[in-house]
Amino acid sequence: MVRTITVHSFKGGTGKSTITANLATALAARGRRVGVMDMDLEGPGLHVIFNITPEEVKHTLNDVLLDAVSPDEAVIPMNGRLGLEAGSLYFSPASVRVGEMLRTLRTGFELESFSRAIAKLGTSFKLDYVMIDTHPGIENDTLLVMGVCDHLVIVSRIDQQDIFGTGVVVDIARTLEKPAHLVVNMVPKGLKASDASKLVKGIGHHFKVDVAGWLPFSDAVQSSLSKSVFILTNPRDAVASRFQDLAKQLESYN
Amino acid sequence: MGILSRKTKTLILVLVASLFLAVGLVPVHAATQYALSLNPGRTQEQSSPGVTVTLTVTGASSGQPYSFLLLVTDPSGAKSNATRSTIAPGSAFSFQLNYPSDFSRGSIKYVGQYNVNVAQTTPSVSASVASGHLDVGLTDKSTYERTYPVSIKADAYSSNETVRIDITHASLSAPDFPAFVNADPSGNVFFSWLTTPDLPIGNYNVTITGGSTVKAVRDSQSFLLDLTGVTIRGINVAQSSLMRSQTARFSFSADYLGGGPVQSGFATLLVTQPDFTIQQVPATYNATSARFEAGYRIPLVSMNGSWTALVKANSLQDSYGNSGPDSSPSADFIVTPASLSVDLNFTRGDIVIGNVVAIYSNITTPDGSSFAAGTVSAFVSPPGRPIGNQVNLLYDSSQRKWVGSYTVSTNDPSGVWLVKVSASDPYGNSGSGSTSSIVTVVAPVSQGSTLTLWFLTAFGAIAAGLLVGLFLLRRKRTFQHHLQVDLQAVSEEASKVKNQEFFQSIKEQIEKQREGKGS
Numbered sequence: 001m002v003r004t005i006t007v008h009s010f011k012g013g014t015g016k017s018t019i020t021a022n023l024a025t026a027l028a029a030r031g032r033r034v035g036v037m038d039m040d041l042e043g044p045g046l047h048v049i050f051n052i053t054p055e056e057v058k059h060t061l062n063d064v065l066l067d068a069v070s071p072d073e074a075v076i077p078m079n080g081r082l083g084l085e086a087g088s089l090y091f092s093p094a095s096v097r098v099g100e101m102l103r104t105l106r107t108g109f110e111l112e113s114f115s116r117a118i119a120k121l122g123t124s125f126k127l128d129y130v131m132i133d134t135h136p137g138i139e140n141d142t143l144l145v146m147g148v149c150d151h152l153v154i155v156s157r158i159d160q161q162d163i164f165g166t167g168v169v170v171d172i173a174r175t176l177e178k179p180a181h182l183v184v185n186m187v188p189k190g191l192k193a194s195d196a197s198k199l200v201k202g203i204g205h206h207f208k209v210d211v212a213g214w215l216p217f218s219d220a221v222q223s224s225l226s227k228s229v230f231i232l233t234n235p236r237d238a239v240a241s242r243f244q245d246l247a248k249q250l251e252s253y254n
Numbered sequence: 255m256g257i258l259s260r261k262t263k264t265l266i267l268v269l270v271a272s273l274f275l276a277v278g279l280v281p282v283h284a285a286t287q288y289a290l291s292l293n294p295g296r297t298q299e300q301s302s303p304g305v306t307v308t309l310t311v312t313g314a315s316s317g318q319p320y321s322f323l324l325l326v327t328d329p330s331g332a333k334s335n336a337t338r339s340t341i342a343p344g345s346a347f348s349f350q351l352n353y354p355s356d357f358s359r360g361s362i363k364y365v366g367q368y369n370v371n372v373a374q375t376t377p378s379v380s381a382s383v384a385s386g387h388l389d390v391g392l393t394d395k396s397t398y399e400r401t402y403p404v405s406i407k408a409d410a411y412s413s414n415e416t417v418r419i420d421i422t423h424a425s426l427s428a429p430d431f432p433a434f435v436n437a438d439p440s441g442n443v444f445f446s447w448l449t450t451p452d453l454p455i456g457n458y459n460v461t462i463t464g465g466s467t468v469k470a471v472r473d474s475q476s477f478l479l480d481l482t483g484v485t486i487r488g489i490n491v492a493q494s495s496l497m498r499s500q501t502a503r504f505s506f507s508a509d510y511l512g513g514g515p516v517q518s519g520f521a522t523l524l525v526t527q528p529d530f531t532i533q534q535v536p537a538t539y540n541a542t543s544a545r546f547e548a549g550y551r552i553p554l555v556s557m558n559g560s561w562t563a564l565v566k567a568n569s570l571q572d573s574y575g576n577s578g579p580d581s582s583p584s585a586d587f588i589v590t591p592a593s594l595s596v597d598l599n600f601t602r603g604d605i606v607i608g609n610v611v612a613i614y615s616n617i618t619t620p621d622g623s624s625f626a627a628g629t630v631s632a633f634v635s636p637p638g639r640p641i642g643n644q645v646n647l648l649y650d651s652s653q654r655k656w657v658g659s660y661t662v663s664t665n666d667p668s669g670v671w672l673v674k675v676s677a678s679d680p681y682g683n684s685g686s687g688s689t690s691s692i693v694t695v696v697a698p699v700s701q702g703s704t705l706t707l708w709f710l711t712a713f714g715a716i717a718a719g720l721l722v723g724l725f726l727l728r729r730k731r732t733f734q735h736h737l738q739v740d741l742q743a744v745s746e747e748a749s750k751v752k753n754q755e756f757f758q759s760i761k762e763q764i765e766k767q768r769e770g771k772g773s
């Protein structure tokens with residue numbers, strides 16, 4: 001059975017796309033079969049990280065939802081492009097807001113239709129994981145992807161507004177009975193690792209949410225300009241090994 | 255009043271006209287259509303639960319009586335029938351019958367094709383408005399993958415009769431055949447044959463012969479046997495932490511899709527360093543341990559950190575052509591730098607000033623092999639000389655030893671000489687060893703310029719200390735945070751979302767989905 005992991009944050013620019021792409025790649029390198037979906041239609045980022053030009057996108061997940069194409073026509077196999085030998089990575093872009101599209105099709109059955117499309121993708125590619133990158137905030141489609149997931153990864157920076165929003169998302173996840181895991185990103189460089197861990201643990205404790213881990217602010221990540229999968233281009237960087245640890249942590253959730 | 259009534263009349267006229275138009279648009283005279291379906295379309299010899307026969311009629315005239323005669327011809331040519339009459343409740347209706355229970359003289363006791371014909375007797379007579387067929391076999395499926403059981407059922411033998419079952423492939427009997435089994439008291443034969451991973455693939459024929467019963471249609475049928483796949487149960491790494499140069503030993507067991515362990519063949523492991531460099535490592539089946547095993551000696555130049563091993567997709571091939579897996583579990587292990595063990599030899603006894611003394615050092619990596627590339631230095635410390643005189647050693651590949659020489663100088667005192675050898679390479683592998691010897695220096699001479707050297711060394715050490723201190727100071731910038739998050743405000747914000755209609759709808763849908771999964 002495919003496990004769906006939604007990566008979300010209340011505010012923009014927290015690193016959702018970076019984290020989604022790197023975790024998905026790390027899981028694949030660990031032999032898993034992973035599908036990645038971009039549901040951030042305001043600011044899609046994954047195709048840039050995966051180096052996919054718009055012309056290469058012939059069909060999208062929306063076409064699968066409409067039953068217009070079979071799942072394998074709406075995904076791009078990434079192994080060859082990224083030089084991944086182990087596991088499998090597939091990327092599925094989206095075209096219009098899935099939530100809105102589903103509403104016009106069948107109000108009240110959005111969740112069912114969407115989970116069926118994910119299950120279809122899961123079965124045809126024998127996926128272990130589907131990771132969904134979202135746009136920030138809480139709107140209809142983000143609620144839908146929260147509703148459809150098995151695990152919600154909430155990304156936050158150490159910032160007053162981010163953390164406030166994280167509390168809101170945690171509260172909503174709890175109401176939907178979805179297990180939520182916090183990843184704190186861009187922890188200031190000046191902070192000692194032990195202090196950062198303490199701080200992050202404190203945030204988790206405050207909102208009673210599981211902490212999956214944290215990533216420091218990294219000049220190397222920032223200067224990679226989101227043009228590649230960081231762990232593949234900078235495998236020896238300390239942040240790359242943190243991504244790998246996070247991937248192992250994700251694998252331990254069942 | 256007159257005007258009003260004229261208006262009313264017009265209105266009625268318009269209404270009637272539009273009604274007429276609306277009725278005219280409905281296709282009352284569309285052709286009646288009949289669809290026959292049989293579910294399942296293939297079954298085994300057995301009278302129960304049978305097959306559901308559904309006739310669906312569309313384009314019928316509502317209120318009109320309809321009658322049908324359903325006729326089934328079995329593979330022996332025997333016929334059975336059933337009739338159904340109904341008054342069409344609308345333009346479409348359907349009814350279901352069970353074959354054989356709803357048919358006179360119906361049975362499923364022969365293999366082959368059962369043809370179903372539907373004739374209409376009312377309102378108009380038509381010899382065939384729909385037809386279909388049912389396939390009956392002895393086996394539960396017509397294609398199998400190796401390691402799955404072939405389940406056989408046959409009907410219409412005598413009570414407790416001993417029957418002979420033959421399964422052949424290319425005219426040869428399959429292992430364990432013929433088999434003799436007894437029918438149950440109602441004359442049913444049940445048999446299950448578990449296919450093995452090594453059976454030839456292709457067409458098989460199954461035949462059942464009664465001891466006394468001779469059936470009108472011989473119980474004989476063919477099925478296809480195909481290759482099967484494998485799954486990996488879990489990979490084991492003998493040591494969870496290894497030093498470079500040691501060999502990581504992996505083992506795993508594999509199962510066939512239908513069950514049972516894979517007991518032959520080979521596979522490829524993908525051993526991934528933290529930087530995603532992949533090494534393909536062959537694994538072979540070891541009959542003694544009953545597991546697939548592989549070993550990989552971790553090179554001295556490889557990366558430290560967490561490594562992963564998994565079975566490459568579809569790389570496992572057994573001796574019979576079965577292969578897999580689709581995906582594999584992974585195992586992690588830690589790689590650390592090699593700690594080198596250093597053994598050395600230094601002369602003892604009398605040394606004459608100006609003579610050259612050899613230093614031999616045998617340096618090995620954790621796996622016991624000789625360390626041959628790197629930097630190796632010896633520090634020779636006569637009494638009162640804690641830092642020692644550095645001598646660079648070179649690797650002598652013929653002796654597999656590191657060799658250097660020390661020239662005894664006039665100011666080297668007699669006493670206990672300490673000799674230390676340190677080895678390292680650019681990848682962080684390192685180690686050291688030391689030895690001491692009682693040395694008597696023959697012919698003493700006055701001291702000279704070494705004082706300057708001492709001073710310089712001491713100054714250098716102090717300067718280095720200062721630099722490190724400065725560096726530490728720079729890094730000691732502290733970082734403080736005062737984050738205040740009001741839980742009350744958080745829950746108010748969340749409530750705003752939770753009061754939205756869409757949120758409620760999603761929540762209900764999740765609950766419905768959970769109930770669906772639970773039941």
Ligand SMILES: Nc1ncnc2c1ncn2[C@@H]1O[C@H](COP(=O)(O)OP(=O)(O)O)[C@@H](O)[C@H]1O
Binds near residue numbers: 016187215223
């Ligand atoms: N740990 C990090 N350190 C430094 N920069 C980061 C880090 N994580 C993400 N970034 C950078 O932040 C920017 C926003 O990241 P992105 O993944 O696009 O966020 P989102 O998808 O949430 O909008 C990108 O330029 C990215 O390279």
Ligand SMILES: [Mg+2]
Binds near residue numbers: 040133
């Ligand atoms: Mg993004």
